[in-house]
Amino acid sequence: MLLPQGLICAAFRRSIMASRHCIFAITFLSCFMQVPVEASSWWSLAMNPVQIPEVYIIGAQPLCSQLAGLSQGQKKLCQLYQDHMQYIGEGAKTGIKECQYQFRHRRWNCSTVDNTSVFGRVMQIGSRETAFTYSISAAGVVNAVSRACREGELSTCGCSRAARPKDLPRDWLWGGCGDNLDYGFRFAKEFVDAREREKIYQKGSYESARTSMNLHNNEAGRRTVYDLAHVSCKCHGVSGSCSLKTCWLQLADFRKVGDALKEKYDSAASMKLNTRGKLVQVNNRFNPPTNYDLVYVDQSPDYCVRNESTGSLGTQGRLCNKTSEGMDGCELMCCGRGYDQFKAQVVERCHCKFHWCCYVKCKRCTKIVDQFVCK
CATH class of the missing domain: 3.30.2460.20 (Wnt (Wingless and Int-1), C-terminal domain)
Structure with a gap:
């Protein structure tokens, strides 16, 4: 079960404060001193992978402030958890690749524009495509950080400490070294949501609605990874008799996460602001969206033709299947x-x-x- 949001945030902030005394500030070698162009999102870490330096200088100021696309809160987390940044970039890259796979046959094919804006102006519109992109990127970070914990790549986490499932047979051992989903979920929530939480808009404004939309879709992506994790077991015994089993918690293949979120994209809920400044469903005949569903506030732009204002690249020059009706x-x-x-x-x-x-x-x-x- 997932912990309530307040408890998750409080527990994670306590872990941040506790680790301040054991994490040294670090600096890059001179070959890393180039300051990248400011980007619109942390997604740019996927296009410009973070290289963890091998030289540590006590008291030196890390160059997290110079990484493209990070908000102030994300820069602070970067300074405290420098070794995590590489895996945040890997998670973003995993999300982008899965997005491109899921939409490879669609007019909008999750194209990246360049190394800084990544998706370009399309993300300025609160469409269902934007909803999917936020969810799959957040899911990618949970996936990458959870796996990095298990592999011993991060200083502040290790193997999963998830409780033994109640339905696991008594004679099966619960242990091994599972993917640390609890830590991955908490860190991804703190880092990815930091950018949205720092935004201050007038209540009931369009920007406020977009922030609520982004936070909701981030959570849907994280919960999908959590929900699809499963128990994996290995047999022990003479000649493979499997007289004993050792089991652990394991992440699902990320393709399953992409498939699940693509289904949520197809059934995403259209939302609007009510008089109280909160997001509500446009069509009340449908069930309200859950924390696992995707939501959007704008209709999708026309992806048929190139449009600089919306960021649409158009479909001119795209390969198509003459015999397909899809x-x-x-x-x-x-x-x-x-x-x-x-x-x-x-x-x-x-x-x-x-x-x-x-x-x-x-x-x-x-x-x-x-x-x-x-x-």
Whole structure:
């Protein structure tokens, strides 16, 4: 079970204060002294991976303030938990890659723009695509930090201390070294939500609604990772008899997280501000969204054509499937503009053979295929 938000925040802040005395400030070598361009979000850590320096100088001021896209609160957490930043970047990168996989056949394909703004102006609109991006990125951080704890990469956490499941058979051992979801969840909440919590807007304003939307979708992403974690076991015994089992808590494959959040995207709830300045559902006929559901406040822009003001890249030049009737089909992907056909040379593995023991050896074959590109 998840702890109430207040208890989570309070416990984690206490852990932050307790660790102040055992964490040294560090500084980069001269080769890391370049100051990156200011970015709009911590997502830029995925595009510019953080390199953890090997030289520690007591009393030196870390350069967290120079990392692109961090809010003031995130910079403070960075200073206290320098070794975590690499995994925050990895988590963001995992989220972006999963986003691109889930939307690879859609008009909006989760394209990154550059190394600073990452997704560009599209994220300024509170659409369901923005909702998915916030949730999958937050989920990626939980995933990366939880796994880093288990692998002993972080100084302030280790293997999971999750309680033994009640339905686990008595003769099965509960232990091993599980992924530390409790720590990953708490740290991801403190770091990712810090940017939104620092924003101060007039109650009932559009910006206030966007902040509430972002916080809700961040939480949905984290809870999805937590909910999909499962018990994994390993057999022990003579000749694999499995007379004894050792079990531990393990993260689900991140593709399952992406699939679950993609389903939430398809059923995301449209929200609006009420007279009290709170987000409420536009259509009261549906059940209100839970903490696991995604919410949005703006309709999606037209992704068919390039639009600098909305950040849409358009679908001109995108590959499409002539025979598909889905979103990847040329009719829908090209928005009725038509498509061009051309021949392309494709190199692929072929004539694969299994060799004892134990590898597969393949040849590389070249073939000419028809490809279709939107006008």
